[in-house]
Amino acid sequence: MHTDPDTDMDTDTETTALCPSGSRRASPPGTPTPEADTTLLKKPEKLLAELDRSGLPSVPGAPRRRGSMPVPYKHQLRRAQAVDELDWPPQASSSGSSDSLGSGEAAPAQKDGIFKVMLVGESGVGKSTLAGTFGGLQGDSAHEPENPEDTYERRIMVDKEEVTLVVYDIWEQGDAGGWLRDHCLQTGDAFLIVFSVTDRRSFSKVPETLLRLRAGRPHHDLPVILVGNKSDLARSREVSLEEGRHLAGTLSCKHIETSAALHHNTRELFEGAVRQIRLRRGRSRAGGQRPEPGSPEGPAAPARRESLTKKAKRFLANLVPRNAKFFKQRSRSCHDLSVL
Numbered sequence: 001m002h003t004d005p006d007t008d009m010d011t012d013t014e015t016t017a018l019c020p021s022g023s024r025r026a027s028p029p030g031t032p033t034p035e036a037d038t039t040l041l042k043k044p045e046k047l048l049a050e051l052d053r054s055g056l057p058s059v060p061g062a063p064r065r066r067g068s069m070p071v072p073y074k075h076q077l078r079r080a081q082a083v084d085e086l087d088w089p090p091q092a093s094s095s096g097s098s099d100s101l102g103s104g105e106a107a108p109a110q111k112d113g114i115f116k117v118m119l120v121g122e123s124g125v126g127k128s129t130l131a132g133t134f135g136g137l138q139g140d141s142a143h144e145p146e147n148p149e150d151t152y153e154r155r156i157m158v159d160k161e162e163v164t165l166v167v168y169d170i171w172e173q174g175d176a177g178g179w180l181r182d183h184c185l186q187t188g189d190a191f192l193i194v195f196s197v198t199d200r201r202s203f204s205k206v207p208e209t210l211l212r213l214r215a216g217r218p219h220h221d222l223p224v225i226l227v228g229n230k231s232d233l234a235r236s237r238e239v240s241l242e243e244g245r246h247l248a249g250t251l252s253c254k255h256i257e258t259s260a261a262l263h264h265n266t267r268e269l270f271e272g273a274v275r276q277i278r279l280r281r282g283r284s285r286a287g288g289q290r291p292e293p294g295s296p297e298g299p300a301a302p303a304r305r306e307s308l309t310k311k312a313k314r315f316l317a318n319l320v321p322r323n324a325k326f327f328k329q330r331s332r333s334c335h336d337l338s339v340l
């Protein structure tokens, strides 16, 4: 059992729950946001509210939509319609994030300071509990089903630089969750694939989830961290630390074990996600990112439709690194979230 009080998130950071109108409650730095002031929404409504926020007028001084105002017509559409009729998928931003949610018309410098992290994984592995630890919530009452807080925004210091980290816990299982999963895929700057070390089934689903993520953003070098949660439950452990690391090495991901219940390694996880995004942004600025196909510097767009076999091969090639030396390097450092 680990008890590590140091792993709690910074106390000098600011937490902002996103409100229904999509406008954030701005509290001055250092002012704690009262929990009672937090407006709780169900997941789809929260997402629409976020979409609304990205559509706010960019004119300085223009009024922001209040909760009492009617929702714009496009947001009153059914989910499927809304996806079809809004420009989808959104264009990738220069910062490497599609920015369909959240940052709206932010200046590039601002965008660079916003890091969007998606919690994904099977049901019951502890995604909401992890998100709660990030949001500063504590105790069981924070995770009552009628309080489905699922998006947290905090300003945190990582390596002496302040960033705005937004953590989304909106991943849904099953057919009904397809729309939200697509949003997750297109929006995230980094993905935390959470499994429970006490549930081998959730671990065995990791490659499939990763494949889905990489297939959804084939031309992006997505930061992905495998998170073995519930490490405090030593007696019911079904997945060893070595197995987790080995899988991460094989899949070219990072790996960390956490206990959301004890706040063990949770701070390392979220700060690590920021570092992974920063490293990739730095590399892409230095010219190392793979260009989009069809772009002047990228490979020519395929003239013909690919066969299913070819597509499958390409997905697998993306999943497993081709170069054995590279693979060894990656697998050795998969637990170090401060390096690529």
Ligand SMILES: Nc1nc2c(ncn2[C@@H]2O[C@H](COP(=O)(O)OP(=O)(O)OP(=O)(O)O)[C@@H](O)[C@H]2O)c(=O)[nH]1
Binding pocket: 122, 123, 124, 125, 126, 127, 128, 129, 130, 143, 229, 230, 231, 232, 233, 258, 259, 260, 261, 262
């Ligand atoms: N012992 C222990 N229990 C945990 C930990 N993390 C989460 N739990 C418990 O596991 C259960 C499921 O946690 P959730 O956070 O709801 O899991 P989830 O992945 O969000 O589940 P869905 O909302 O169904 O997708 C809850 O009873 C949590 O209290 C942990 O680190 N240790």
